[in-house]
Amino acid sequence: MPVLVMKFGGTSVATLDRIRRAAKRVGVEVAKGYDVIVIVSAMSGKTNELVGWVNETSPMYDAREYDAVVSSGENVTAGLMALTLQEMDVPARSWQGWQVPVKTTSAHSSARIEEIPSDNIMAKFQQGMRVAVVAGFQGVSPEGRITTLGRGGSDTTAVAFAAAFDAERCDIYTDVDGVYTTDPRVSAKARKLDKIAFEEMLELASLGAKVLQTRSVELAMRYKVKLRVLSSFEEQSDTAGTLVCDEEEIMESNVVAGVAFSRDEAKMTLVSVADRPGIAATIFTALSEAGVNVDMIVQNIAEEGRTDMTWSCPNDQVKRAEKAMDAAKESGVIRFDEMIADMDVAKVSVVGIGMRSHTGVAAKMFRVLSNEGINIKVITTSEIKISVLIDRKYMELAVQALHDAFELEKSA
Amino acid sequence: MPVLVMKFGGTSVATLDRIRRAAKRVGVEVAKGYDVIVIVSAMSGKTNELVGWVNETSPMYDAREYDAVVSSGENVTAGLMALTLQEMDVPARSWQGWQVPVKTTSAHSSARIEEIPSDNIMAKFQQGMRVAVVAGFQGVSPEGRITTLGRGGSDTTAVAFAAAFDAERCDIYTDVDGVYTTDPRVSAKARKLDKIAFEEMLELASLGAKVLQTRSVELAMRYKVKLRVLSSFEEQSDTAGTLVCDEEEIMESNVVAGVAFSRDEAKMTLVSVADRPGIAATIFTALSEAGVNVDMIVQNIAEEGRTDMTWSCPNDQVKRAEKAMDAAKESGVIRFDEMIADMDVAKVSVVGIGMRSHTGVAAKMFRVLSNEGINIKVITTSEIKISVLIDRKYMELAVQALHDAFELEKSA
CATH class of the missing domain: 3.30.2130.10 (VC0802-like)
Structure with missing residues (x-):
């Protein structure tokens, strides 16, 4: 069955109710016939709380211990999301980074993903599991210690899974409904883009449009992962949000995108x-x-x-x-x-x-x-x-x- | 160097200040020449919060996902404790259950510890590390999934580590200063016992004196682990608290202990x-x-x-x-x-x-x-x-x- 990756950011899983809403969206894709890999962030506010504790404990902290502490928020959401899906009779289980394993470099708190073996999760899909819920933002170093990918790292986790599993698409659910020509708070005329090229998104991301982590866009460009940014608070549809894709897939576009x-x-x-x-x-x-x-x-x-x-x-x-x-x-x-x-x-x-x-x-x-x-x-x-x-x-x-x-x- | 196990319960690590106070106690034992294994619980209230979320999400929950969620509180404390010790210039690092690994049965949410290989942590002690901070209450099943040992399971983790590392003693730091002849809230004449036999403690534990998890006492009795219960809120001393030990070590005792x-x-x-x-x-x-x-x-x-x-x-x-x-x-x-x-x-x-x-x-x-x-x-x-x-x-x-x-x- 084709694989779809769906990533839910912190605001999309901030409460049990929101997790339930996100799970329903996952259920819709499962019903369409997709095997789904769900990447979750920590409930919003949780990671900041953990980071605050680490900073207060040790201003010049050991990044290995920082990673061990701040990665825990995603584990909670992953388990709760798997339980919510099970309640909806969707066969699901959670994976923490080390269980997949998401192999990363040892650059603690800004590690890079090196490899994601797909056999473990694929075997479960073949046995009838329909959703693998994976804790985003985290991995495991060659030394067997927990690493994190830097703030916003769950986007990168999602794209890396989409590449490793040759997913049909990687949907990034967030609290905005797509990528705009500019920030709607600054210009009332800002318009949501249906499509944007990887290169443009990369420039926008690094210029401060905080929709996606820059590295996730780089990775999507390199592996030609179709990336869609959409809101988890609006109606579900196949054309919602903004598709970040290869420029060849964009028939017509303005000279200036944003x-x-x-x-x-x-x-x-x-x-x-x-x-x-x-x-x-x-x-x-x-x-x-x-x-x-x-x-x-x-x-x-x-x-x-x-x-x-x-x-x-x-x-x-x-x-x-x-x-x-x-x-x-x-x-x-x-x-x-x-x-x-x-x-x-x-x-x-x-x-x-x-x-x-x-x-x-x-x-x-x-x-x-x-x-x-x-x-x-x-x-x-x-x-x-x-x-x-x-x-x-x-x-x-x-x-x-x-x-x-x-x-x-x-x-x- | 001789090994000492020190376990800190939820109230003893409830805030960053209390973690600091607990770390100071660990520092005192390190200064005496012990290599110390510290077992930590989740900050008090955290596990209840996580259990509440699981129950709300899924009343008939999958125990494997329950374990993945509720084990996360201990990971946070372990990392924070390691950072606190490092700030005090005590060489320390944290371990999660799967990293040791604490091998358990697959009986999720009430798993039993089967084996704790000591080589991993012992090698670090030999390289100069003085404190291994281990997340209590959790382990890993033969299938590679996270397990938990049941409420109060960190006591059992502590005793199991003391047995595996042939520790000189296992100190259980809690919010009471020892085992009493009866609950002081019921009888003002209640007296703290200096020593109590394993068998007596076992009866008291299973009769509702909630100082220690029953299984931890059973384990201590089987492996002859000297167990001390003491308060983390009182002055440190070698004779503080109550020693739970073999009856041969108790010279004189009342016919009735409690x-x-x-x-x-x-x-x-x-x-x-x-x-x-x-x-x-x-x-x-x-x-x-x-x-x-x-x-x-x-x-x-x-x-x-x-x-x-x-x-x-x-x-x-x-x-x-x-x-x-x-x-x-x-x-x-x-x-x-x-x-x-x-x-x-x-x-x-x-x-x-x-x-x-x-x-x-x-x-x-x-x-x-x-x-x-x-x-x-x-x-x-x-x-x-x-x-x-x-x-x-x-x-x-x-x-x-x-x-x-x-x-x-x-x-x-």
Whole structure:
């Protein structure tokens, strides 16, 4: 029988009633003839509670013990979901990560899945079991210790199971009904997309649209897993939600698929850096070693032999970056006059695979912002994305103007 | 290095502060030179919450899923305890049941421990680890599924580890400071015992003194594990609490060690049963098959060919017993005139290994009760115990009178 993977996030299993509602959706797919693998998160709030306890107990915690503690929430939901399905006369049982086993690297609290043997669960399907409920977010290391995949890791568990079992589709049930052209809270004209290409979703995910864990999209792209994002709080239908798929499966699409944004950015500038070959490498190696995730980079030649170096990074890494730069200055590795951190910035991006074949998207974006009187501080581009850093107070205005200008409220 | 097992119950690990306090006690034993195996329960209330969810989800639950769900509380405490010890610079790590592995039977939710291989943890001790924190109450079946040992099972986990690791002692930390001659809430003269024999503890445990799980005492007796019950809320000392040990280790003891009681009893009588060979077997087989735990049994010959059959069983099994007897009557297997259930009874027992060599204990007990005007409904005796069923309203009076008469407030 064809296999379907269904993943239910924390809000979709937050109470026994919601677990029952999710189980009913599973029952519908079983009735259609699917063998179903259900991946569950912890009941919402549970993982945060556990993480809080670990942090309070040991601020510099041993990641192996962190994993042993925080993985327990998913085990509870998996058992309760299996019991709920059994009550509905659907043959089901639960699996914890080590029982499958979900084999991962030993990188505790951010482990990567290496292998998921399918024989164990497949044998049960052949014996008449119809649903395997698997605790998401967790696995087991080569040393036999429990690992976790990082926050949002249950999405990755779901996609990895879909790949390992050659599933027809991987349905991600969440508290939103799909992927939107932009956040509906910022633009009332935001429209739900029926389909979006993996590459676009990947850019949106990493740009702060928190619908899917970035790694799950990467994995789905690599293994061509059809991924559907849909709400567990709306009517069930075969066309609900947004299908994340290969771009070949999308017949028509707008040049720009969506407008993403992030408020958690900061802009940092080293003023008048003594310029010499390799100075950029020196600066960004030091930042990387300090654990700063640099996003955009701009270099201006100020005068002969001096340069201004500007980058953006997450807000909460500014202190760390300042410390690293001060240390590098003190040790004489780099020289600069001044360091400026601007916390009041936001990043706004337009994303679309159509950009590959359409020119003028960047020019149009800059014109739209200019017409609104919005000054662009930093620009970066990729093949299918243009991002700008602007004053944070203009963020909503920029998103709305771009959404209008690219006519995202209309489908292709 | 000698191994010590320390078990902390739910109230002893109910909060992060209490876990810290428990960890400090462990640190003291490590400093003395012990390698310590710590067995932890779930934070108090957690297991009840999980059991509640399972019951609400599925009243006739699959015990395998029940075990998967309710075992998760111990995993959380084990990880938090290991982290707390690490914060105190004590080398420690946590183990879940399947990681040791604690091999059990497949009798889910009341599994028995079959084997605990010590090599895994011993190797870590040899590498410098000083504390192995093990999640209590759980194990793994031959099929690789999670099992639990029944409520209070962490006591049994602790004793089994003490036996497997040939531990010097097994310290059970709880919310009472030891085993008393009777419940101090019933008699103000109750005295804490410094030592008690396994056999006596076994009778007290099964008579409703809820300090230790009965099976843990059986196991300790079989493997000669020195068991100490002490409070985690009082000062640490080598002589604190009560030592449960072989009777040879107890130099002097009172004839009677303690007075136990239970309010959860009911007395049931079948009036005028048609008597024939094998009638008792028929009745008690039917009750046993209905899941009724019959405790005391009395048979009176009423008249030629007729008999009254009386037994006691837990209060909450009366309905079940009535159903079984009605069914047996209907199918013609047994005949009786009337069935009477008396819920207003209590069981009071005196226990002591000294009874083996001292006569007259029963006579004295009956005289004491008679002097107080208390009518005895049923009597049973074992080698070291005499139990009577009386009206519940006289229970406290009976306990106090017996405690006085046997001078239990004085040590031997």
